[in-house]
Amino acid sequence: MLGARNWKWTGILMMLMITGTLLLGCSSVGQSKVAAIPKPSQEQLHKVELLNKTADDMYQKVMKGNFEGGRVGLQQLSDQVPQIRFEGITSVEGINALTETITQAKRVFNAAKINAGEGQVYAAKIRLATDALTHSNQPMWLQYYKLLQDDVNLLEQAAKQQSKADLQKIAAQLDQHYGVIHPSLLISRSPTDVEKMDSLNTFVKTQISSSAEPYKNILNAVTPMRQTLDKLFMKRETTAYLPYADQQNPILWTLVIGSVIMMALGFAGWRLSRKNDGLVTVQRIDEA
Structure with a gap:
C-alpha cells in the first residue's frame, strides 16, 4: 500500500x-x-514622423480650401514613401493600403476640376493612415468607433422598420465612414479581421441593391458587424482577464x-x- x-x-x-x-x-x-520581429531603426522612425508631419500639413491646407497646397503636399508624400523601410512598423497590406490611397488621391487632385468633398475625404484618409504608422497604441482613427456603431444601430433600426430608402441612405453613410479609416485599419490591424468587416459591409450593400426585401438578411448581419467592430477597435472587456499585465507582456x-x-x-x-x-x-x- x-x-x-x-x-x-x-x-x-x-x-x-x-x-x-x-x-x-x-x-x-x-x-x-x-x-x-524586426524593430524599426531610429532612421525609419524619423522618416515616418516626417511623413506624418507632411500629411498633417497637407490635410490642414485642404481643409482650408487650399487644394493647390494640398497637391504639393501630396506629391511630397508620394516622393517620401519609397524612401522608407516599413519593416517592423506595418504589414505588406498596410504599405499597399497607404500607397494605393496616395495614388487614388493624386488622381482626384490632378483632375481638371477638383471635387472639394472628395479631396477632403482623401486628405483625411491619408492623415489618419500616417498617424496610424506613428501612433500604434492610440491612433486617431479609434475616434471613429462611436460613429460606426451609430451607423450600425441606425441600419438595424431601418431594417426593423423595413424602410428601404433609409437603408440605402444609412448603408452609404456607413460605407463612407468605414472607407475613411480603411487604410488605417490595414496598417494597424490583422488583414483577416479587416477582410471580415469588408465582407459584411459588401454583403449589406449587395442585399440592399439586389433584394426586394433585404431586411431579414441585414438584421442577421448586424450582430457580426458589431462584434467585428469591437474586435477591430479592441473594445473587449479587459477586466475579465487577470492579471491585466499579462496582456502587456504575456x-x-x-x-x-x-x-x-x-x-x-x-x-x-x-x-x-x-x-x-x-x-x-x-x-x-x-x-x-
Missing part, C-alpha cells in the same frame, strides 16, 4: 513537472517569435509562472525524497 501511495504522489509530481516544462517551452517559442508572465511552478515542484520532490526514504506513513484507524 505504501509503495502504491508513493508511486501515486510521484506520478502527480511528474505530471506537474511536465506541465511546468511545457509552459517554459511555450514561453521560449514565444520569445523566439518576438525576437524574429511572455514575461509565462516565464514567472513557469519558474514558480518548477521551484515549488522541486521543493516538494526534495521533501518527499527526504521523508521516510520517500515512504508515506499511514496510521491504522484504531491507532489514531
Whole structure:
C-alpha cells in the first residue's frame, strides 16, 4: 500500500513537472517569435514622423480650401514613401493600403476640376493612415468607433422598420465612414479581421441593391458587424482577464509562472525524497 501511495504522489509530481516544462517551452517559442520581429531603426522612425508631419500639413491646407497646397503636399508624400523601410512598423497590406490611397488621391487632385468633398475625404484618409504608422497604441482613427456603431444601430433600426430608402441612405453613410479609416485599419490591424468587416459591409450593400426585401438578411448581419467592430477597435472587456499585465507582456508572465511552478515542484520532490526514504506513513484507524 505504501509503495502504491508513493508511486501515486510521484506520478502527480511528474505530471506537474511536465506541465511546468511545457509552459517554459511555450514561453521560449514565444520569445523566439518576438525576437524574429524586426524593430524599426531610429532612421525609419524619423522618416515616418516626417511623413506624418507632411500629411498633417497637407490635410490642414485642404481643409482650408487650399487644394493647390494640398497637391504639393501630396506629391511630397508620394516622393517620401519609397524612401522608407516599413519593416517592423506595418504589414505588406498596410504599405499597399497607404500607397494605393496616395495614388487614388493624386488622381482626384490632378483632375481638371477638383471635387472639394472628395479631396477632403482623401486628405483625411491619408492623415489618419500616417498617424496610424506613428501612433500604434492610440491612433486617431479609434475616434471613429462611436460613429460606426451609430451607423450600425441606425441600419438595424431601418431594417426593423423595413424602410428601404433609409437603408440605402444609412448603408452609404456607413460605407463612407468605414472607407475613411480603411487604410488605417490595414496598417494597424490583422488583414483577416479587416477582410471580415469588408465582407459584411459588401454583403449589406449587395442585399440592399439586389433584394426586394433585404431586411431579414441585414438584421442577421448586424450582430457580426458589431462584434467585428469591437474586435477591430479592441473594445473587449479587459477586466475579465487577470492579471491585466499579462496582456502587456504575456511572455514575461509565462516565464514567472513557469519558474514558480518548477521551484515549488522541486521543493516538494526534495521533501518527499527526504521523508521516510520517500515512504508515506499511514496510521491504522484504531491507532489514531
